[in-house]
Amino acid sequence: xxxxxxxxxxxxxxxxxxxxxxxxxxxxxxxxxxxxxxxxxxxxxxxxxxxxxxxxxxxxxxxxxxxxxxxxxxxxxxxxxxxxxxxxxxxxxxxxxxxxxxxxxxxxxxxxxxxxxxxxxxxxxxxxxxxxxxxxxxxxxxxxxxxxxxxxxxxxxxxxxxxxxxxxxxxxxxxxxxxxxxxxxxxxxxxxxxxxxxxxxxxxxxxxxxxxxxxxxxxxxxxxxxxxxxxx
Amino acid sequence: xxxxxxxxxxxxxxxxxxxxxxxxxxxxxxxxxxxxxxxxxxxxxxxxxxxxxxxxxxxxxxxxxxxxxxxxxxxxxxxxxxxxxxxxxxxxxxxxxxxxxxxxxxxxxxxxxxxxxxxxxxxxxxxxxxxxxxxxxxxxxxxxxxxxxxxxxxxxxxxxxxxxxxxxxxxxxxxxxxxxxxxxxxxxxxxxxxxxxxxxxxxxxxxxxxxxxxxxxxxxxxxxxxxxxxxxxxxxxxxxxxxxxxxxxxxxxxxxxxxxxxxxxxxxxxxxxxxxxxxxxxxxxxxxxxxxxxxxxxxxxxxxxxxxxxxxxxxxxxxxxxxxxxxxxxxxxxxxxxxxxxxxxxxxxxxxxxxxxxxxxx
Numbered sequence: 001x002x003x004x005x006x007x008x009x010x011x012x013x014x015x016x017x018x019x020x021x022x023x024x025x026x027x028x029x030x031x032x033x034x035x036x037x038x039x040x041x042x043x044x045x046x047x048x049x050x051x052x053x054x055x056x057x058x059x060x061x062x063x064x065x066x067x068x069x070x071x072x073x074x075x076x077x078x079x080x081x082x083x084x085x086x087x088x089x090x091x092x093x094x095x096x097x098x099x100x101x102x103x104x105x106x107x108x109x110x111x112x113x114x115x116x117x118x119x120x121x122x123x124x125x126x127x128x129x130x131x132x133x134x135x136x137x138x139x140x141x142x143x144x145x146x147x148x149x150x151x152x153x154x155x156x157x158x159x160x161x162x163x164x165x166x167x168x169x170x171x172x173x174x175x176x177x178x179x180x181x182x183x184x185x186x187x188x189x190x191x192x193x194x195x196x197x198x199x200x201x202x203x204x205x206x207x208x209x210x211x212x213x214x215x216x217x218x219x220x221x222x223x224x225x226x227x228x229x230x231x232x
Numbered sequence: 233x234x235x236x237x238x239x240x241x242x243x244x245x246x247x248x249x250x251x252x253x254x255x256x257x258x259x260x261x262x263x264x265x266x267x268x269x270x271x272x273x274x275x276x277x278x279x280x281x282x283x284x285x286x287x288x289x290x291x292x293x294x295x296x297x298x299x300x301x302x303x304x305x306x307x308x309x310x311x312x313x314x315x316x317x318x319x320x321x322x323x324x325x326x327x328x329x330x331x332x333x334x335x336x337x338x339x340x341x342x343x344x345x346x347x348x349x350x351x352x353x354x355x356x357x358x359x360x361x362x363x364x365x366x367x368x369x370x371x372x373x374x375x376x377x378x379x380x381x382x383x384x385x386x387x388x389x390x391x392x393x394x395x396x397x398x399x400x401x402x403x404x405x406x407x408x409x410x411x412x413x414x415x416x417x418x419x420x421x422x423x424x425x426x427x428x429x430x431x432x433x434x435x436x437x438x439x440x441x442x443x444x445x446x447x448x449x450x451x452x453x454x455x456x457x458x459x460x461x462x463x464x465x466x467x468x469x470x471x472x473x474x475x476x477x478x479x480x481x482x483x484x485x486x487x488x489x490x491x492x493x494x495x496x497x498x499x500x501x502x503x504x505x506x507x508x509x510x511x512x513x514x515x516x517x518x519x520x521x522x523x524x525x526x527x528x529x530x531x532x533x534x535x536x537x538x539x540x541x542x543x544x545x546x547x548x549x550x551x552x553x554x555x556x557x558x559x560x561x562x563x564x565x566x567x568x569x570x571x572x573x574x575x576x577x578x579x580x581x582x583x584x585x586x587x588x589x590x591x592x593x594x
Contacts, residue, residue: 128278
């Protein structure tokens with residue numbers, strides 16, 4: 001395709017990579033968090049609930065700034081991760097993935113939480129009486145029955161990650177080839193004279209990718225529901 | 233193997249304090265809704281942790297509050313058949329049946345599966361999803377799934393309550409077969425007297441969280457003091473007899489200890505032992521052997537006890553041969569016949585009085 005220049009391809013590729021890894025890494029954490037919120041009553045549950053939802057309501061700039069504070073090279077977590085694992089987030093694409101993951105997290109947790117709540121607990125009890133230890137109950141009954149919600153949550157978070165801008169640019173800046181995602185690229189081209197053409201193309205790409213993710217989420221969710229026999 | 237339960241539990245103003253033994257065969261937990269039946273079975277299954285007490289199955293302690301033992305459901309090896317079946321909607325019938333083996337790391341035993349599938353007649357359903365099964369089919373699959381979890385006992389919580397009379401009739405023979413073929417204790421919760429009369433070896437009568445009485449089904453059903461608990465209209469003793477022959481006019485001759493009964497055709501080969509329930513209100517008493525009466529079943533009887541209630545009726549316990557039978561009549565009739573323990577009389581039972589659903593195999 002000639003409409004997309006090297007820079008545009010780079011931004012699209014980076015966005016896809018960032019969104020993919022953000023979704024993949026946050027999925028297990030979101031599953032665990034949603035399960036805890038859905039099934040367990042523990043001290044601090046209210047606090048966890050608030051913390052999970054915070055990125056949804058905070059200005060993204062604030063979230064980005066907080067990420068910078070904690071995961072920057074001088075931040076507490078950032079310093080620790082660099083010293084122990086050699087893992088650097090600040091001004092790297094990994095940081096963009098982290099920001100995208102954090103921003104998409106509430107959406108993912110909410111979708112999974114709702115679907116876990118909808119799983120018939122009596123089926124889990126039945127599974128236990130048939131000899132399944134709790135982790136098997138989760139893998140064979142809870143997870144399969146909640147799968148449509150898990151899939152929907154993951155794709156929603158993916159779409160959100162594709163479009164993340166505020167927290168990303170605050171945390172990892174806007175470095176071509178490293179942290180310049182689709183959204184950052186659109187913003188950059190808007191700043192330079194004569195960039196309207198590139199903006200139009202990128203906006204089109206952005207809309208297409210988001211729409212595809214949403215349609216995909218819907219279709220996949222439905223296919224899964226049919227497979228597990230919940231749709232009849 | 234037998235189950236021994238002695239537990240106490242309280243919740244929301246309701247307290248349960250119950251102790252009983254469930255030997256091999258069917259032990260029916262009978263009582264009105266709210267008597268604590270489901271709480272008891274859930275405690276046995278491990279789905280509910282009682283406040284105190286002890287539950288022992290054979291040699292295994294499942295729960296002991298004093299020793300701090302409380303096995304989790306998957307460690308108890310107790311099959312549970314729920315009222316609503318609770319089949320897994322995302323698995324075929326075959327996958328539902330192999331589920332217990334898969335999740336507990338045992339090998340699926342094809343011979344055992346085949347035997348259970350054959351016994352329950354669910355072979356043609358194997359590839360279907362639970363959503364495509366009728367209520368009766370679902371319950372049979374649920375029964376099969378519980379059996380294939382290699383249980384040391386079975387719990388059934390009103391497994392037939394959600395079914396109509398026809399479906400009930402379809403499943404009851406399977407449960408009878410189960411009772412006779414698998415030598416397991418079966419704890420069967422029900423508030424339907426006909427099911428209990430048909431299946432139970434032992435009955436535990438529950439009311440308001442307490443065991444009113446527990447004992448053999450025959451003894452409890454023939455106890456005039458308990459008749460009000462079973463419901464005066466439905467109360468009636470159990471008689472066991474052997475099919476002698478089928479008469480060409482459609483009647484089946486059944487030999488009981490005190491004589492023979494003629495009942496509307498029963499589909500059972502001569503020699504089969506059957507248990508029937510004769511409702512107290514279907515028994516008429518006469519001091520002398522009546523002549524020219526349309527009723528076919530006239531058996532000599534001796535009055536064992538007369539129980540007066542608050543109303544105008546009395547319940548009379550009769551001995552007919554080796555069996556005990558109840559009769560419900562008015563106090564006026566009882567006085568006119570001068571019924572008292574030791575008095576000889578004749579019990580008259582109308583042939584058509586025995587309902588088909590009340591006939592169980594022994």
